[in-house]
Amino acid sequence: MSGEFAIEARGLSKHFGAVRAVDRLDLKVPKGQIYGFLGPNGSGKSTTIRMLCGLLLPTEGSATVLDTEIPGDSRALKPRIGYMTQKFSLFGDMTIFENLRFIAEIYSFPSPDRASRIDELLQQYNLGPQRDQLAATLSGGQKQRVALACAVLHRPELLLLDEPTSAVDPQSRRDFWAGLFELANAGTTILVSTHYMDEAERCHRLAILDHGVKVADGTPDDLQKNTGMHIVEVLADNPYRAQAALSTISRIASVTQLGIRLRVLISTTVDDPLRLVDRALRAQDMQARVQLMPATLEDVFVAVTMTPQERAA
Amino acid sequence: MMSLTRLMAIVRKEVLQLRRDRLTFGMIVGLPIIQVLLFGYAINTDVRNLKTAVANQANTHLSRQFVAELGQTQVVDIIATVANAAQLKDLLRAGDISIGVVIPHDFDRRVADRSRAAVHLLVDGSDPMILSVATRLRGMPIAFDVARSTTHGKMAAGASAGPIEIRPYYNPERRAPVNIVPGLMGIILTMTMTLFTAVAIVRERERGNLELLINTPVSSAELMIGKVVPYVVIGLVQLALIASVGRLLFDVPIRGSIVDLYLAATAFIAANLGLGLLISTAVKTQFQAMQVTIFYLLPSILLSGFMFPFDGMPRVAQYLGELLPNTHFIRLTRGIMLRDAALVELYPEVVFLIGFALITMTAAALRFSKRLD
Secondary structure, three states: OOEEEEEEEEEEEEEEEEEEEEEEEEEEEOOOOEEEEEEOOOOHHHHHHHOOOOOOOEEEEEEOOOOOOOOOOOOOHHHEEEEEOOOOOOOOEHHHHHHHHHHHHHHOOHHHHHHHHHHHHHHHHOOOOHOOHHHHHHHHHHHHHHHHHHHHHHOOOOOEEEOOOOOOOHHHHHHHHHHHHHHHHOOOOEEEEOOHHHHHOOEEEEEEEEOEEEEEOOHHHHHHOOOOOEEEEEEEEOOOOOOOOHHHOEEEEEEEEEEEEEEEEEEOOOHHHHHHHHHHHHOOOOOEEEEEEEHHHHHHHHHOOHHHHHEEE | OOOOHHHHHHHHHHHHHHOOHHHHHHHHHHHHHHHHHHHHHHOOOOOOEEEEEEEOOOOOHHHHOOOOOOHOOOOOOEEEOOOOHHHHHHHHHHHOOOOEEEEEOHHHHHHHOOOOOOOEEEEEEOOHHHHHHHHHHHHOOOOOOHHHOOHHHHHHHHHHOOOOOOOOOOOOOOOOOHHHHHHHHHHHHHHHHHHHHHHHHHHHHHHHHHHHOOOOOOOOOHHHHHHHHHHHHHHHHHHHHHHHHHHHOOOOOOOOOHHHHHHHHHHHHHHHHHHHHHHHHOOOOOHHHHHHHHHHHHHHHHOOOOOOHHHHOOHHHHHHHHHHHHHHHHHHHHHHHOOOOOOHHHHHHHHHHHHHHHHHHHHHHHHHOOOOO
């Protein structure tokens, strides 16, 4: 294998009629890393993943996935990638074992090792007791583990996961991510889309997508350090009134209520953000405790998905 | 390149899923048996016991003898005797009788004078089958007891020479099941084979399985062939069921070679499976697949020679009928089962079926794209 990137996309676009689902996306996914796609529903995450594995034809642009050119003949690519669909796509009327056996056969996994590989996966993903249970009757977490087991059975170099944890409980999500790190440590490149901030934080690198456009990318740390915003936390007696008061100030980019706290984003072009907030509240006869906070990914997300006017505030 | 491992993986998956789908599984076995029973017992083109009333206005010895003979044919069942034609019309309109027999006052004289009709039959023409039966009655000879009516001796001799004798070959007893069961094989196989494969791919699309499948190394051809193979076996099992039930209950013979019958059926099954796959690649939902299948099934019943004699159909209908695999298959089954024909003698029908199968399957494999857009 050549090159340090598993995926390199250049101006990848997909239009559905007048809708630009993905708009001129550039992407570089280093090998052996977990790369996150963060974005709300409809931001183009699934469409991008489908283009990268050859399911959809790009309207414009191209990509190199494991040395294979997209668009192009993606047949040679199929045995080298694993793909976990957003919706459970295994056969509900077949047992876990039958599903795994089918996948093993369809990927022409060498037959002498088939049984041992299936046993290994059943154990690894804690599915032994459900071996002969029909897939349709499994819980959300179990279904997701079977889907992952099927996606990695043939030991792919690249794993594409489309919102794999959208239907499972927090404990299952933690276990799932532990599994992903194991795979990454063993050298598998993983592209995972999500709309959970805590999941995005676990990725080595991530790209934030908004309306089909990549609005930021980098390591979670870099993104948090380079928001271009002061993050001010406001603890007020009446957060609702405080929010109303702060929203009128044009130099404040964004105010979000989080329980009894307000999270206020102010451009770094403002020298003293604490005084700005304090004054605004005092003008309305409100007392509040204000302090500067480090940015979270949520703040990053809010900052990068702002309109230019909001940002310039 | 085609991989046997992948092909067999698809076949095994289809069989597993089929086994767990009780309704479909029941349909495979239950449908042929129920259909043969229904058609075998219910469809009876040999009509008997049509309700009939008689207005015998002559009431002579000769007319009474005619009425008695009419009853003996068993085609009609004389349930009433009325005074005049008007009363017969009332009964007809009310649906109480299907045929009214009017014997005029001068019946004896009319029988002698052949230029005038001796008997009027008032027939409920709303059912074409009754009308055709009544037409048959027209040929019934009015025979006479020569000894008792010597005056009509000359005419009696003329009448007895009149009727046309019909001698049906291959089905001398004119039993409907003998004609229907070979045709029914085609209808049942058309219905089940086309429907099963028409929903095959669209079902996986609806359930989301397709997105997984097309991301694996499986090729279009492997997927198509793998999906079709189990149904070829199922179709042949259905054929055996229909033939057995026909044999046991209705004494339908297989005069030709069973091997020929199976070979013909394999070509026919392949043709329908190919069409089913093609439908499956063209529709968006299982419901649409069923609608298209029914759209195809109706002409397969009506224009294939199953319901109406093929040669009696209008030219356009015949052209359409020639395009349907069932038309060719019915010719094959009737030929092999009833006329003891060899498959080689019927080769044009087989060539059509194989060609139809190849074209539809190739089109399906080409249409099926391993992409979502």
